[in-house]
Amino acid sequence: QQQVKQSPQSLIVQKGGISIINCAYENTAFDYFPWYQQFPGKGPALLIAIRPDVSEKKEGRFTISFNKSAKQFSLHIMDSQPGDSATYFCAASRSGNNRKLIWGLGTSLAVNP
Amino acid sequence: ETGVTQTPRHLVMGMTNKKSLKCEQHLGHNAMYWYKQSAKKPLELMFVYSLEERVENNSVPSRFSPECPNSSHLFLHLHTLQPEDSALYLCASSQEFGGAREQYFGPGTRLTVT
Numbered sequence: 001q002q003q004v005k006q007s008p009q010s011l012i013v014q015k016g017g018i019s020i021i022n023c024a025y026e027n028t029a030f031d032y033f034p035w036y037q038q039f040p041g042k043g044p045a046l047l048i049a050i051r052p053d054v055s056e057k058k059e060g061r062f063t064i065s066f067n068k069s070a071k072q073f074s075l076h077i078m079d080s081q082p083g084d085s086a087t088y089f090c091a092a093s094r095s096g097n098n099r100k101l102i103w104g105l106g107t108s109l110a111v112n113p
Numbered sequence: 114e115t116g117v118t119q120t121p122r123h124l125v126m127g128m129t130n131k132k133s134l135k136c137e138q139h140l141g142h143n144a145m146y147w148y149k150q151s152a153k154k155p156l157e158l159m160f161v162y163s164l165e166e167r168v169e170n171n172s173v174p175s176r177f178s179p180e181c182p183n184s185s186h187l188f189l190h191l192h193t194l195q196p197e198d199s200a201l202y203l204c205a206s207s208q209e210f211g212g213a214r215e216q217y218f219g220p221g222t223r224l225t226v227t
Contacts, residue, residue, distance in 0.1 A: 004155070032213040043203050043218025044156075045115065051213075089156065093212025098168060101212060103155040 003027055004092050006104030013111050019077040021107045023090035026071065030092040034101070035064065035075050038087045047088070048075070051095075080111045116140040119204050119219035126194065127227055134189040134222050136204030142217070144210035145187040147179060150201040150221065162187060163210040194226045 005024045013019045023033075034049035050057045050064040050073065057064045063076040077084055090104040116139045126132050138145060147159040161169035162181040176198075178190040187204055201221040207214040 034215075042220050043115065043117070043205070044216075045218065046215045049213075049215075095211065095213040097209065097211045098163075099210075099212030100158050100161070100169060101156075101216070105153065105155055 003102045004090060004104045006090050006107060008107060009105065010108040011110070013077075013080045013109065015080065015082060015111055015113050017080050017111075019080045019084065019109055019111070020074055021088055021090070021109070022072065022074045023092075023104050024070075024072045025092045025102075027092070027094075027102075028071070029094050030102075032093045032095045033064070033066065033073050034091050034093075035062075036089045036091065038089065038106075040086075044089055077109075080109075082111045082113050085109055085111050115217045115219065117204060117206055117217050117219035119202075119222050121222060122220065123223045123225075125225045125227060126191070128194060128196075130194075131190070131192040133191065134202055134204075134224075136187040136189075136219055138185055138187075138204075138206040138217070140206055140217060142206035142208050143184055144207045144214070145181060145184070146205040146207075146216065147187065147189050148203040148205060148218075150203055156203070159189075161210055168210055191224075194224075196226050199224055199226045 035047045036044035037047040038044040061078045066073045091101040093101045144163045149157040160179040180188040203221045204219045205216040207216045
């Protein structure tokens, strides 16, 4: 049973467009929701994260929107650039010690110049 | 660079071989992780070490054997692997083992079992 469902599996966006990746979770005990970015030949790296006490968090061109009642969160990349082409993973966890991250399947984003 | 290094970067081994993957972190972290990354599957957490003690072992076959001699080094010993074990093996570290702790990943070892 997949606890964190991520969509779409792949996404193609034109330069300057908005990229949107969605995730849904099932466990209402989750209270930490990060997004990781992975470039080819590299490991994932934390991009941005949110906790359920806020509905939105923005860092530069990257925004997480969080809908607690729907148990969904999404990543928006504004003014997408070719350098944003990567695989994006959402994840979820309960905070506190000895809690592991539950990962989505990943979204492969290609931004065309 | 993330401060987490992995060697080798690529490894081809036969099903009867024995090999080891090495991970080293230069971040002063107390927790280290092994993940398996396969196409079309979520990242699979294999093992977690916190302060050099194994705290998580997610039903990983015994042909994978981890070792954490100190808080900076982590090994994954491999023997009699199967072709389905071919994958990218990622090492990560974090300040402590906790869900909200940022994990820093190495570049991975691409393993091919023939």
